[in-house]
Amino acid sequence: MSEEKWKEAITPPKKLSLEDRLYLVKRKLDKISHIEVDQEAFKRAKDPAILYICPAKVYERNEETGECIVNFENCLECGTCQVACPDIVRWKNPMGGFGVSYRYS
Amino acid sequence: MADEEKFDAIIVGAGPSGIASALTLAKAGLSVVVLERGEYPGAKNLFGGILFTTILAKLIPNFTEEAPLERHIVTRRFSLLSKEGELAVNLRNEQFNRPPFNHSFTVIRSRFDRWFAEKAEEAGAEVYPGVVVDDLIFENGKVVGIKARGEREGTYDELYGNCVIIAEGANSLLAERAGLRKEKSKMSPENRVTAVKEVIKLLREVIEDRFHIKDNEGIAYEYFGEAVSGMIGSGFIYTNKDTISVGVGCLISDLMEKRMTLYDLLDAFKAHPAVAPLLRGGEVIEYSTHMIPEESYDELPELVGDGVLLVGDAAGLINPSFFHEVTNLAMASGVFAGEAVIEAKEKGDFSKETLSSYRKKLEDSFVLKDIKKYRRFIRFLKDNPEFLSDQLPFVVDLAASFFTVSETPKEEVVRDVIKRFRKKMGTFSLLKRLWQAKRAML
Numbered sequence: 001m002s003e004e005k006w007k008e009a010i011t012p013p014k015k016l017s018l019e020d021r022l023y024l025v026k027r028k029l030d031k032i033s034h035i036e037v038d039q040e041a042f043k044r045a046k047d048p049a050i051l052y053i054c055p056a057k058v059y060e061r062n063e064e065t066g067e068c069i070v071n072f073e074n075c076l077e078c079g080t081c082q083v084a085c086p087d088i089v090r091w092k093n094p095m096g097g098f099g100v101s102y103r104y105s
Numbered sequence: 106m107a108d109e110e111k112f113d114a115i116i117v118g119a120g121p122s123g124i125a126s127a128l129t130l131a132k133a134g135l136s137v138v139v140l141e142r143g144e145y146p147g148a149k150n151l152f153g154g155i156l157f158t159t160i161l162a163k164l165i166p167n168f169t170e171e172a173p174l175e176r177h178i179v180t181r182r183f184s185l186l187s188k189e190g191e192l193a194v195n196l197r198n199e200q201f202n203r204p205p206f207n208h209s210f211t212v213i214r215s216r217f218d219r220w221f222a223e224k225a226e227e228a229g230a231e232v233y234p235g236v237v238v239d240d241l242i243f244e245n246g247k248v249v250g251i252k253a254r255g256e257r258e259g260t261y262d263e264l265y266g267n268c269v270i271i272a273e274g275a276n277s278l279l280a281e282r283a284g285l286r287k288e289k290s291k292m293s294p295e296n297r298v299t300a301v302k303e304v305i306k307l308l309r310e311v312i313e314d315r316f317h318i319k320d321n322e323g324i325a326y327e328y329f330g331e332a333v334s335g336m337i338g339s340g341f342i343y344t345n346k347d348t349i350s351v352g353v354g355c356l357i358s359d360l361m362e363k364r365m366t367l368y369d370l371l372d373a374f375k376a377h378p379a380v381a382p383l384l385r386g387g388e389v390i391e392y393s394t395h396m397i398p399e400e401s402y403d404e405l406p407e408l409v410g411d412g413v414l415l416v417g418d419a420a421g422l423i424n425p426s427f428f429h430e431v432t433n434l435a436m437a438s439g440v441f442a443g444e445a446v447i448e449a450k451e452k453g454d455f456s457k458e459t460l461s462s463y464r465k466k467l468e469d470s471f472v473l474k475d476i477k478k479y480r481r482f483i484r485f486l487k488d489n490p491e492f493l494s495d496q497l498p499f500v501v502d503l504a505a506s507f508f509t510v511s512e513t514p515k516e517e518v519v520r521d522v523i524k525r526f527r528k529k530m531g532t533f534s535l536l537k538r539l540w541q542a543k544r545a546m547l
Binding site: 013018025053103105 | 150258292384391
């Protein structure tokens with residue numbers, strides 16, 4: 001192996017943000033969201049798990065209105081949100097052929 | 106798809122279990138259609154991962170020549186992490202380097218599943234990707250077909266069959282719709298693990314050098330304890346040809362209790378002093394996430410209804426221990442479901458009673474025998490949270506004390522280590538716990 005390649009091989013990896021990670025995933029986005037949130041139930045919950053349990057940060061709180069912002073285009077379709085918060089989230093599969101398409105996993 | 110057509114079996118999901126069913130049915134000459142919501146089979150499918158292949162070897166005897174395999178596993182390593190330490194068992198054996206390669210291969214699912222689906226098509230199954238099934242059609246309480254979402258909002262395409270095989274994976278909305286997942290078998294934070302994974306590109310020769318392998322050899326490293334902040338779950342590294350798969354997975358209820366986020370946990374795992382050196386020079390090329398069922402034998406859903414069967418992850422068929430072998434369980438369930446449907450076709454009766462031969466086949470095979478054997482595994486970990494979070498990492502550090510070089514006479518070192526061990530565990534409860542652990546794990 002060349003010295004250059006060797007140096008590259010022992011370089012510590014860059015730290016990735018979640019946004020960097022999400023950017024790597026190939027998707028075909030639908031115009032319509034496949035996720036519904038019961039805003040009243042969201043507001044009633046003190047610390048709804050969807051705010052931290054989602055591995056793709058689909059859910060954020062709008063600090064002004066207290067409502068839940070749903071970044072459905074981030075969704076990696078694991079289903080964790082509706083298992084953690086069945087009273088808040090109604091999740092269905094995206095339209096056939098839409099959503100994520102993993103290529104290297 | 107012609108509207109009037111009626112299939113012997115409609116299979117929802119083109120993963121290992123669904124395709125194994127499709128192959129079994131198509132080979133027997135039954136009419137079978139597979140509906141897959143992904144852009145192609147494998148687009149949504151994910152595992153750590155090792156593909157276990159005793160069943161595949163029966164379905165496609167020459168698969169090692171044809172299938173897009175990455176590496177065969179010659180080394181399995183189980184590692185316990187504390188904050189700063191590691192204690193590991195490394196198992197390598199040259200017998201795993203010869204056919205059948207211990208039936209363990211890494212694969213890229215988007216490639217392997219697509220190939221596997223093509224094999225089902227060659228055998229006569231129809232496979233349609235890009236179709237999402239939202240509901241089942243019931244007639245007199247029997248499942249007689251499916252409703253696929255139509256192009257226009259609120260419209261559905263209906264498709265009829267003698268039975269429906271649900272192979273949708275861990276996030277099976279249809280299994281609940283079919284009424285087969287009720288009460289304690291409903292999806293819940295206590296019976297679902299979520300995992301995140303990165304595929305990291307590395308030079309092939311670096312992978313081989315770093316993990317002590319050559320040619321098509323591969324490794325499977327698993328990490329417990331501090332790897333996932335002491336929660337029920339694990340971290341992992343698997344080698345592919347010129348990438349490695351690195352990830353962590355945890356029980357959702359544990360994540361909720363600790364208010365933890367999986368990508369933070371992944372970052373911490375990657376930064377652990379025992380892990381970080383293995384990832385140097387890597388470039389992350391994909392990030393992915395998936396849910397995994399973690400049901401014990403006693404929480405399994407009903408596997409059969411009138412005109413409907415559950416297979417693979419949708420049926421919760423995983424071996425909740427360190428053996429995993431999930432893909433093999435999935436394929437086995439697919440084959441058994443296929444065989445049960447073939448028998449039902451011969452009788453002309455797709456009732457729950459006839460299809461229940463599927464459950465019997467699972468009970469008589471390694472699938473439910475193993476799941477039954479390890480029924481206490483998760484319970485044990487849930488009842489003894491300090492086992493993973495405190496006691497095992499403590500042992501890792503104790504091992505370091507044992508080997509710390511000093512001028513203290515060894516007799517004193519040993520005495521001190523034993524004293525600290527006893528104090529941590531409590532002699533009586535230690536014996537009790539070891540007994541429970543043995544019952545749960547071995």
